[in-house]
Amino acid sequence: MTQPPHDEPTASSPEELREQVEQTRTELGDTVEALAAKTDVKARAQHKAAQAKEQATVKAGELKTKAADLAHQAQDKLPDPVKDKAAQAAEQARTKTAQAAQLWHDKAPEPVRHRAAQGARLARDNRNLLLAGVGVAAMVWLACRRKG
Numbered sequence: 001m002t003q004p005p006h007d008e009p010t011a012s013s014p015e016e017l018r019e020q021v022e023q024t025r026t027e028l029g030d031t032v033e034a035l036a037a038k039t040d041v042k043a044r045a046q047h048k049a050a051q052a053k054e055q056a057t058v059k060a061g062e063l064k065t066k067a068a069d070l071a072h073q074a075q076d077k078l079p080d081p082v083k084d085k086a087a088q089a090a091e092q093a094r095t096k097t098a099q100a101a102q103l104w105h106d107k108a109p110e111p112v113r114h115r116a117a118q119g120a121r122l123a124r125d126n127r128n129l130l131l132a133g134v135g136v137a138a139m140v141w142l143a144c145r146r147k148g
Helices: 014-039 041-077 080-107 110-125 127-147
Strands: none
Touching (some): 014 041, 041 127
């Protein structure tokens, strides 16, 4: 006969023995689940990808906020005549953009306009991912520029 381990007390009644067996089953089930989770490479990779995406989204938000703050600080330091010229330039840009949009609508074929609208909608729906990609590209460009 086998002897029970020294660190675990023996059961004094069938009820206690059943409780010990149930507890051992639960612990064994938890151990098997933990081992199965460690061997599921696809799920672990998806989890890491989700974490990376979340981190990129957070970083992109931080960078966007910082850029907006810096732009406002720079704008506040400008003299009034420069601010006025910037406002005029912005208004001219809005006018030219509206004219270009109208020209595009009048001259571009329907299938091309449809595809462009799909692309714009896709970019708008995936704005965070697009911003993160642009941020990464900018960081890579800056890193390459410094090395060269």
